[in-house]
Amino acid sequence: MSHFVLLNCRLFTGGADLTGSSNKLELSAEVGDEERTNFASGGWKEVLGGLRETELSGGGQWEAGDPGRVDDARWSELGGLGPWTACPDRADLGALAWFTSAMSGGYKLGDQVGAVAPWEGQAKGSWPLVRGQIAHPPGTARTATGTGSGIQLGAVPAGKHLYAAAHVLSIAGTGSPSITLGIESDVDNTFASPTDVVTFGAAGVLSGQIARAPGPVTDTWFRPKWTITGTGPSFLFVVALGIA
Incomplete structure (x- = not known):
């Protein structure tokens, strides 16, 4: 940029x-x-x-x-x-x-x-x-259970975490529509054998959640997934992922 x-x-x-x-x-x-100046510092702070x-x-x-x-x-x-x-x-x-x-x-x-x-x-x-990336854009409506596109963040080393933030911005439908978001990982962008890394709580109202999963995680690709319930449901949400 x-x-x-x-x-x-x-x-x-x-x-x-x-x-x-x-x-x-x-x-x-x-x-x-935090100052650690001492007599061996040569006169420098x-x-x-x-x-x-x-x-x-x-x-x-x-x-x-x-x-x-x-x-x-x-x-x-x-x-x-x-x-x-x-x-x-x-x-x-x-x-x-x-x-x-x-x-x-x-x-x-x-x-x-x-x-x-x-x-x-x-x-x-x-x-x-x-400092991460958007893993699901806010303008894409989801009406059924599914998965999003993968992004390559790299492996999560020991001592660091995968962080995920989710914001549910719009809810439509009847029968108490609900969405449960999660994050899964895999070795490449095919997601042939995905592993669940983060699972958020179910959301039936506009709300936000943030979660983290400790490393090491050797997989380098990550994507959001969601389970949707209700009659005629439609959700707008945004997900951000990063390693810190």
């Missing part, structure tokens, strides 16, 4: 796609510097990397009246932990995605008379910040 102008950022929190009500997205990562910290923030135009809109989503998630997924440029299959489990610690709305009603929100990471 070369230089580009921020025009197509995507932001997902919990079960909400905040892209259409956002015009600002910031993500920061910081490593604390020495530091070691300490605790790591992640913060996400967004803002835009305020909307309310639906669980997928910013006011409903940010208020219900305030003070709680949940997945945040940010894409600097689009959310197509294989697109770059940054995600983590974060505590929603701030929400602000309102401004001066005559202005388009704004919102601002912040969250602080409670898990590692993961």
